[in-house]
Each structure stands twice: as C-alpha cells, then as structure tokens.
Amino acid sequence: MARYxxxxxxxxxxxxxxxxxxxxxxxxxxxxxPAVMICGKTCxxxxxxxxxxxxxxxxxxxxxxxxxxxxIFAGRDYxxxxxxxxxxxxxxxxxxxxxxxxxxxxxxxxxxSATVAVGAAxxxxxxxxxAGLLSAVKEGTWWDRAxxxxxxxxxxxxxxxxxxxxxxxxxxxxQVLPFPQAVAFSDGPALWFQSYLMPWLVLATxxxxxxxxxxxxxxxxxxxxxxxxxxRSKGLSPxxxxxxxxxxxxxxxxxxxxGMDFAALLGGALITETVFGLNGVGKMAADSxxxxxxPVIMAVTLLAAFxxxxxxxxxxxxxxxxxxxxxxxxx
Amino acid sequence: xxxxxxxxxxxxxxxxxxxxxxxxxxxxxxxxLSSAFLALIVLMAICAPLISAITGHxxxxxxxxxxNTDLGGVPHGSLGGIGAEHPLGVEPQNGRxxxxxxxxxxxxxxxxxxxxxxxxxxxxxxxxxxxxxxxGWADQVICRVMDFLMAFPALIFMIAILSSLPxxxxxxxxxxxxxVFGWPYLARVVRxxxxxxxxxxxxxxxxxxxxxxxxxVFKEILPNLRxxxxxxxxxxxxxxxxxxxxLSFLGVGVAPPTPSWGQMIASSxxxxxxxxxxxxxxxxxxxxxVLSLTVLGDRLRAAFDSxxxx
Numbered sequence: 111m112a113r114y115x116x117x118x119x120x121x122x123x124x125x126x127x128x129x130x131x132x133x134x135x136x137x138x139x140x141x142x143x144p145a146v147m148i149c150g151k152t153c154x155x156x157x158x159x160x161x162x163x164x165x166x167x168x169x170x171x172x173x174x175x176x177x178x179x180x181x182i183f184a185g186r187d188y189x190x191x192x193x194x195x196x197x198x199x200x201x202x203x204x205x206x207x208x209x210x211x212x213x214x215x216x217x218x219x220x221x222x223s224a225t226v227a228v229g230a231a232x233x234x235x236x237x238x239x240x241a242g243l244l245s246a247v248k249e250g251t252w253w254d255r256a257x258x259x260x261x262x263x264x265x266x267x268x269x270x271x272x273x274x275x276x277x278x279x280x281x282x283x284x285q286v287l288p289f290p291q292a293v294a295f296s297d298g299p300a301l302w303f304q305s306y307l308m309p310w311l312v313l314a315t316x317x318x319x320x321x322x323x324x325x326x327x328x329x330x331x332x333x334x335x336x337x338x339x340x341x342r343s344k345g346l347s348p349x350x351x352x353x354x355x356x357x358x359x360x361x362x363x364x365x366x367x368x369g370m371d372f373a374a375l376l377g378g379a380l381i382t383e384t385v386f387g388l389n390g391v392g393k394m395a396a397d398s399x400x401x402x403x404x405p406v407i408m409a410v411t412l413l414a415a416f417x418x419x420x421x422x423x424x425x426x427x428x429x430x431x432x433x434x435x436x437x438x439x440x441x
Numbered sequence: 442x443x444x445x446x447x448x449x450x451x452x453x454x455x456x457x458x459x460x461x462x463x464x465x466x467x468x469x470x471x472x473x474l475s476s477a478f479l480a481l482i483v484l485m486a487i488c489a490p491l492i493s494a495i496t497g498h499x500x501x502x503x504x505x506x507x508x509n510t511d512l513g514g515v516p517h518g519s520l521g522g523i524g525a526e527h528p529l530g531v532e533p534q535n536g537r538x539x540x541x542x543x544x545x546x547x548x549x550x551x552x553x554x555x556x557x558x559x560x561x562x563x564x565x566x567x568x569x570x571x572x573x574x575x576x577g578w579a580d581q582v583i584c585r586v587m588d589f590l591m592a593f594p595a596l597i598f599m600i601a602i603l604s605s606l607p608x609x610x611x612x613x614x615x616x617x618x619x620x621v622f623g624w625p626y627l628a629r630v631v632r633x634x635x636x637x638x639x640x641x642x643x644x645x646x647x648x649x650x651x652x653x654x655x656x657x658v659f660k661e662i663l664p665n666l667r668x669x670x671x672x673x674x675x676x677x678x679x680x681x682x683x684x685x686x687x688l689s690f691l692g693v694g695v696a697p698p699t700p701s702w703g704q705m706i707a708s709s710x711x712x713x714x715x716x717x718x719x720x721x722x723x724x725x726x727x728x729x730x731v732l733s734l735t736v737l738g739d740r741l742r743a744a745f746d747s748x749x750x751x
Contacts, residue, residue: 125589266732267731268703268706271727274724415592422592
C-alpha cells in the first residue's frame with residue numbers, strides 16, 4: 111500500500127510538472143510580449159527594460175521556468191534593491207493586469223467556485239440517481255421512457271443556452287428569482303439560496319441527465335446478475351433486494367465517475383460562472399484569458415490540473431473501499 | 442451438398458450487419474426524425490448562398506430599416522423582427538438577417554465538428570491500434586501521453602492556447618486543438634479492443650499462414666473495430682459541435698464577422714431581456730442539432746448491440 115501510494119504520488123508530481131512545462135512553453139513561445147502589454151500606451155523602451163528586469167523576463171526560458179517552480183515551493187523575490195518584492199511560499203506570481211498576488215486572487219475566489227460546484231453536485235447526484243433508479247425499476251413503462259427522453263434532451267442543451275433561457279423566464283418574465291450574484295451566506299440564507307439557485311440548476315442539468323442514464327443502465331445490468339437471482343429466490347422483498355444487494359454494485363461506477371467530474375468542475379464551471387457573472391475561479395480564468403494575463407492563466411491551469419490528478423487518485427483509493435472485488439497490488 | 446449450401450445461403454440470408462442496422466434504424470421513429478432534421482441542416486448549410494440569394498440578405502448585410510434606432514436598435518415587430526422580409530428575424534442594432542447567419546453558421550459548425558471528428562478518429566485509431574497491437578514500449582509511451590492529456594483541464598487549456606495563438610486561420614486551429622485533446626478517449630477503446638482481437642484465433646491463424654503485419658492490421662483487426670468506431674464517431678460529433686459553439690461563445694472560436702452559432706448566442710447575452718428570440722433561435726438550432734446527433738448515435742449503438750447479442 112505504501113509503495114502504491116508513493117508510486118501514485120510520483121505520477122501526480124510528474125503530470126503536474128509536465129502540465130506546468132507545457133503551459134509555460136506555450137506562453138513563452140506564442141504569446142505577445144507581456145512587458146509591452148503591462149507597459150501600456152505611454153511606454154518608453156527604458157520602462158519596458160525595467161519591467162523585463164523586475165519580472166525576470168529577460169532571462170532564458172529554463173531560468174524563468176525554474177524560477178516559477180521555485181516560487182511555488184519556496185517563494186521568490188522580484189526585482190532588486192529598493193524595488194525588491196518578496197512573494198511568500200505558494201507564490202504564483204503577480205497579475206499583469208492588477209498587480210495583485212495571484213495566490214491571493216485564487217484564495218479570494220475559491221469560496222464562490224466551491225459554492226457553485228458543491229451545490230450543483232448535490233443537486234445532480236440526487237436528481238440523477240433518483241431518476242435513474244426509478245427508471246430502472248420501472249423499465250419499459252411510460253415513466254421510464256419519459257425520464258430517459260428528458261435526460262437525452264437535457265444533456266443536449268448547451269449550458270449557456272439554458273442559462274439565458276432560465277434567466278429570461280425566471281428573472282425577466284416571472285420575476286421569481288433575483289439576478290444571480292455571489293451573495294455570501296451571512297447576508298441571509300434565503301437570498302443566498304435564491305442567488306445561487308440558477309447557477310446550480312444550469313451546471314447540474316447536463317450532469318443529472320447523464321447520471322440518470324448511467325444509473326439506469328447500471329441498475330438494470332446489476333438486476334440481471336446471478337447474485338440478484340439468488341437474493342430474490344431466497345424470498346427477499348424487492349425493496350430489500352434492491353437496498354441490500356443491488357445498490358452497492360450498481361452505484362460504485364457512479365461514485366468513480368462523480369469523483370472525476372467533480373474534480374474537473376473548476377474548468378467545467380467556467381461557462382456557468384461567466385454567464386452569470388459570478389466572480390469565481392472559472393470567471394477569473396475567462397477574464398485573464400481575454401486580457402492575456404499569463405500568471406493568472408498559468409495558475410488556473412495548474413490548479414485545475416491539480417484537482418483532476420488528485421481527484422483520480424482519490425477515486426482509485428475510494429474504489430477499493432467500495433468494491434471489495436478490487437484490491438490494490440503494487441506494480 | 443453444393444445445392445444444400447447454396448439454398449441455405451439464400452433462405453437464411455443473414456443480412457449484412459450494415460443492412461440490418463439500417464433496417465433497424467428505419468423502423469425507429471426517433472432515429473428517422475433525427476436523420477431528417479440533420480439532413481435539413483446539412484442542406485441548409487450547403488444551400489446557404491442560395492438562401493441568401495432568395496431572401497436577398499447576406500450574412501453580413503446590415504439592414505438598418507429592420508431595427509428601431511430610437512429604441513437602441515431593437516428589431517421592429519414583436520418576435521425579434523420575424524416577418525416575410527426576414528423569416529427568422531434580425532439581429533438587434535445592425536439588422537443582419539438571422540436566417541442567413543444561421544445557414545452560414547451551420548457551415549462553420551458542421552465543418553469544424555466533422556473535421557475534428559475525422560482528425561480525432563484518425564489519431565485515435567492509429568495510436569490506439571499501435572498501442573494495442575505492438576504493446577511493449579509503444580503501449581507504455583502512448584498510454585502515458587493519454588493519461589497526461591486526459592489530466593489536462595481541457596476547456597481552460599483550449600481557451601488559453603486559442604487566445605494566445607496568433608490570429609491565423611481560426612477554424613483550422615480549432616480543429617487541431619479539439620482533436621489533440623479529444624483523441625485519447627477514442628484511442629483508449631481502440632487499444633483495448635485491439636488487444637483482445639490480436640489474441641483471437643482468427644488473427645493467429647492469419648499470422649501463422651504468413652500474413653504481413655499490414656494485412657493483419659487492415660484485413661483482420663480494423664474491420665472488427667468498425668461498429669464501435671461508427672458509434673463512437675457519431676457520438677463524438679455532437680460533442681464537438683457543442684465544443685466549437687462553447688469556444689466561440691467564450692470569444693476564442695471563429696473570428697467575427699464569420700458567423701457561428703456559439704458566437705451568435707454570445708452576442709445575444711446583452712439582449713436576452715429585450716429580444717429573447719435573438720438567443721432562442723440559434724440556441725434552438727444548436728440544441729436540436731446536438732440532440733439529433735446524440736439520438737442517432739444512441740440508436741446506432743442499440744442497433745449494433747442487439748445484433749451482437751443475437
């Protein structure tokens with residue numbers, strides 16, 4: 111087990127390193143000169159040189175890259191002498207646009223993203239699994255066909271179209287909800303709930319539809335297994351066979367897919383956050399990309415990759431708990 | 442004996458899998474409806490210049506007479522300017538004809554999605570078969586690359602790359618970027634199936650009788666991957682239609698004034714309250730196209746699966 115974990119940890123570090131390198135290469139070679147961009151309209155060659163010097167942009171590629179990596183683990187200094195700025199340990203640099211510490215920007219926006227992600231996840235897990243279970247139990251009935259038709263339709267609506275449609279109907283026409291805002295929970299739970307309800311719905315719809323279809327397929331497969339026939343022939347009631355014998359094997363694959371989808375939500379919520387103007391990490395990514403703010407793009411890419419990679423490891427570890435047929439063997 | 446064999450062939454006539462699947466789809470109302478809608482969209486895309494010629498409005502022709510400049514450019518009429526002159530209404534402010542833009546936008550969306558699917562399939566099949574057939578170090582390398590690409594936050598990264606790339610041919614860039622991040626999902630399946638197939642008796646028999654590697658790959662293994670490839674590519678197209686629209690929505694897709702559905706929806710965001718038709722029309726076209734492709738892929742899979750079970 112320890113050996114397995116060590117191996118996985120090494121894999122995580124390697125992939126994150128590669129993501130970092132790849133992103134860095136792309137920006138280093140393709141992007142317009144950041145010094146010119148920071149400098150703006152009233153710019154002199156001396157000013158550009160000064161900016162290059164402070165940010166270390168005049169150094170060769172590898173020096174810049176390892177400077178960035180060192181900043182993450184040990185912090186780094188920008189500039190020299192009177193202009194010296196120390197950037198403490200998880201240092202992701204400073205935004206070219208606002209000069210804010212990128213790490214602080216991320217920390218500031220993470221709660222909004224987490225609220226959107228967790229709320230949506232609760233919603234889609236609940237709706238998806240319940241609808242899928244009901245469909246599987248009532249396979250072939252009108253309910254099954256209606257639910258699965260709806261699920262197919264729901265997974266085909268792009269979430270920005272859904273967002274606009276919901277906003278038009280609920281906010282403009284019916285006026286039952288306020289325009290979505292990143293309201294803090296302390297400002298009143300009711301307002302908080304109303305403000306986040308639409309982002310949750312929009313983000314959850316596609317996933318809920320997918321999970322309903324997956325749950326249905328898994329449950330139907332499980333119900334056809336031999337051990338289920340045994341359970342039924344022992345005389346257990348349908349509800350009991352379902353609860354004791356069918357749910358666990360049927361839902362285990364859902365748990366792993368959920369782990370990966372949830373981990374990827376930092377990127378997945380980008381469109382939802384942008385459409386509703388919620389100031390989370392996803393919107394920050396979209397804004398920084400529009401303004402070519404490289405340190406912020408680097409940070410978000412790295413953070414999103416970090417979640418995905420960690421999510422994969424967690425899923426594999428949890429899977430062995432959920433499914434006793436799988437055991438970890440160190441390779 | 443020859444007679445018996447002959448008559449058996451005629452009587453039992455096991456329909457080829459292609460014909461059987463086509464037959465199953467023809468009896469499926471949802472599949473027929475989806476195909477009909479897709480045919481309509483393809484026809485509309487091909488005939489886009491003809492549509493413009495008939496209505497007299499090109500995709501980039503301004504028609505200021507159709508919008509109310511006193512009200513900030515809201516289209517005249519109730520439903521976003523829908524009428525005899527503009528069958529699907531006009532854009533607010535500049536009065537561009539929405540039907541023409543939808544038709545030209547369909548060209549962009551479908552072309553990019555189909556090209557991306559073709560490139561993804563090519564990469565996925567070649568690399569997946571390489572990994573599955575040769576195994577060993579080739580497999581190791583390809584699997585690591587796949588893990589790496591799948592760990593990438595693809596959407597964020599696609600936006601980042603596309604925004605930092607110079608303004609070249611946007612459509613080609615979109616296709617390349619989508620394919621680079623898309624092929625591992627196909628290659629993983631192809632690799633697994635190739636591995637199983639490579640150990641089957643008929644492949645071993647071919648190998649023992651002296652078939653070259655090329656013959657093994659193209660005559661023995663590839664034909665057996667056909668049904669899963671058809672299903673996977675059909676299901677990939679709607680995903681790529683959505684991705685292209687999403688990237689264009691976020692402003693890193695095809696560059697204006699080239700119309701694209703995602704871009705039309707993006708520009709309607711500021712108008713959704715006063716002119717809901719402006720987002721509803723491209724939104725509906727996008728939704729129905731994605732839905733039709735998904736239904737078709739779904740039914741194709743069901744038809745192939747039932748054939749395997751029989």
